[in-house]
Ligand SMILES: Nc1ncnc2c1ncn2[C@@H]1O[C@H](COP(=O)(O)OP(=O)(O)O)[C@@H](O)[C@H]1O
């Protein structure tokens with residue numbers, strides 16, 4: 001993206017042609033892809049920079065990428081240093097007010113800034129925000145039932161409404177929004193939202209073409225904890241049946257994929273963000289050439 005003036009950001013308008021237009025890989029013109037970068041895939045700076053390069057390349061090719069990031073391992077590391085508890089239930093962090101403060105610092109403070117910085121090495125592309133900004137994500141406390149009993153997760157949010165205006169305004173300027181998974185509650189409090197579920201809610205609300213979840217494994221393993229076989233594809237119905245058996249981080253990730261395709265997103269992908277050009281393979285690939293696991297809508301549904 002080229003800014004002719006450094007004095008002011010141009011007013012919102014149609015995306016302007018990129019400075020260098022690479023060969024179009026297929027007709028992605030104007031389509032939105034929500035790319036969720038997991039904390040595990042962000043730990044290595046070289047990997048993060050490679051991801052940023054690919055995101056910018058996809059934008060130069062006409063796609064409208066929106067980045068949502070996680071940061072579970074990084075939050076765990078700071079909590080441990082501070083002597084605070086790290087506890088997950090069904091893949092969601094039990095979040096006290098003290099833990100929320102730490103999560104907010106890590107997500108909106110460090111990680112979002114790192115990603116925005118990586119993207120902006122290539123030009124004035126990225127603008128960071130959180131789901132709190134401009135009421136982009138509104139949440140209520142997430143209800144979780146384990147073995148028939150309700151479990152109190154504290155300040156964990158379930159996104160119940162998404163206002164896409166702020167994200168769309170950035171996309172219309174040709175920018176890449178980078179969104180941290182925090183939401184404002186209808187009660188005015190701040191909630192910690194699992195990043196996979198935040199990305200999924202945003203993808204559905206934006207009418208995205210694809211949701212891409214970049215993680216630290218090749219995809220959904222069929223016989224976890226064995227990693228010998230990746231499930232290449234699943235329909236929404238097949239995934240719905242599998243979901244209760246999934247554990248730890250894969251539970252919210254696959255729940256996010258299911259919600260997204262049920263919410264109108266054409267395909268949802270889970271793949272290893274550390275593999276070379278994972279982003280480009282997921283956003284420009286076609287059936288048969290996708291790495292990882294792809295979730296599609298039900299046939300005829
Ligand atoms: N069936 C499965 N297939 C692959 N990974 C699984 C599975 N079940 C649990 N996992 C775990 O889920 C992790 C990915 O989730 P998570 O740690 O939340 O990643 P991210 O930070 O990318 O969101 C993997 O590293 C793996 O340990």
Ligand SMILES: CC(=O)N[C@@H](CCC(=O)OP(=O)(O)O)C(=O)O
Pocket residue numbers: 037038039040069070071072073075091092093103156157181192193194195196249
């Ligand atoms: C409620 C909840 O679990 N929130 C997550 C938000 C970050 C996240 O989801 O990061 P990954 O994508 O790296 O897992 C957490 O506190 O860890």
